[in-house]
Amino acid sequence: MKTVKPDLSQGLLSELQCPGCMEYMLPPIETCMNGHNICSKCKPKLKECPACRKPLLNMRNFALENLTRKIDYPCTNRKFGCKETHSVDFIIDHQVTCVYAPFTCPFLKHNKCAWIDILKNLKNHLLECHSQDVREQNGETNLIINPESKELRGYKVMFAYNEMFYIYIQRRATNYYIAVTYVGKPENASKYGYKISFKKSESIESITVCHVSRSVNEELNKIFESGNCFKLPYDLLKRYVTCDGQLRYKLEIFEVSPVR
Ligand SMILES: [Zn+2]
Ligand SMILES: [Zn+2]
Ligand SMILES: [Zn+2]
Ligand SMILES: [Zn+2]
Structure with a gap:
């Protein structure tokens, strides 16, 4: 005006x-x-x-x-x-x-990737340069944690419903944290949820946890500390470690149906 x-x-x-x-x-x-x-x-x-x-x-x-x-x-x-x-x-x-806001690559810290551009071009960059850490969702996605690694911090990128999500995995003290954040307008984050399940065999009861995704603009520490993400003690997850020493889990992003 x-x-x-x-x-x-x-x-x-x-x-x-x-x-x-x-x-x-x-x-x-x-x-x-x-x-x-x-x-x-x-x-x-x-x-x-x-x-x-x-x-x-x-x-x-x-x-x-x-x-x-x-x-x-x-x-x-x-x-x-x-x-x-x-x-x-x-x-x-x-x-x-703003869709022209400069965006840094989510692998900036992890892999020291210095890519910076507008959000629209990020998907192509991720597919070209980080394909090993990028998944296109097709039903449940199988992911692996290596519990042996001392400094466990992992990043994955998932595409689902034509949207982009970052998955953060971290071990702090005796707990495992997994948070899924939505990349885009913050108000759209709560339109998506995610389901994480650990399962090994019929004889061990499986664990399934659901959460609503958070905005990528939020500070990761705050998401972890607020409990708005997956958090379980390693003692509980230990029994899902397979004979090859890997902790496998399934992740599925879903649309949250609006409350009527
Ligand atoms: Zn002056
Ligand atoms: Zn603008
Ligand atoms: Zn100034
Ligand atoms: Zn990059």
């Missing part, structure tokens, strides 16, 4: 450029003792004003903050091709789900 002329709007935007990160500032906007403005993301990281080296104050520039209501902000992913602009109240919401 623009209420000022385009050239004025452009002029205002350049006034809003933060001298720290060069992005357009959103409220709260604070100042240095000479009146230079600084964004609230940069301020805690800086000891002095990047424009004049004078101390930063705990003082907001309300006049400038009020002017931000009169313009539309271009998306921070404009350099990756996003052409959307939104008012100060909606730009953050847009950027969180």
Whole structure:
């Protein structure tokens, strides 16, 4: 909703450029003792004003903050091709789900893969470079944990229902954790659930656990600690280790039917 002329709007935007990160500032906007403005993301990281080296104050520039209501902000992913602009109240919401947001490869930490691009191109990259860790769901998928490995952290990628999911496996102390996260708009994560089952033979009772998938935007530690994922003590799972020393399980992602 623009209420000022385009050239004025452009002029205002350049006034809003933060001298720290060069992005357009959103409220709260604070100042240095000479009146230079600084964004609230940069301020805690800086000891002095990047424009004049004078101390930063705990003082907001309300006049400038009020002017931000009169313009539309271009998306921070404009350099990756996003052409959307939104008012100060909606730009953050847009950027969180912007399809042009740069995406890093899920194997960045695990395999030091430095791929970065828009989400749309991720599937091709995964199929080309990480095919051994990528599965296309077709009924239940058989997966293996090697309980012997000391630092057990595993990543898998699963495609199901034309969507993408990351599967994280981790051993912490005496417990095994498995979390499935949905890659896409956070509000869609709860539309999918997953079923994990351990089974060995008819003589040993099988274990099946179901959970709702979480958003990939959530911090993994928080998912593990909140209990919104598979968590069982290794003592319990030990009896499913096969004679070749592997812990096999089946995973199936399913659509959660909406509550009527
Ligand atoms: Zn900044
Ligand atoms: Zn200054
Ligand atoms: Zn965007
Ligand atoms: Zn990669």
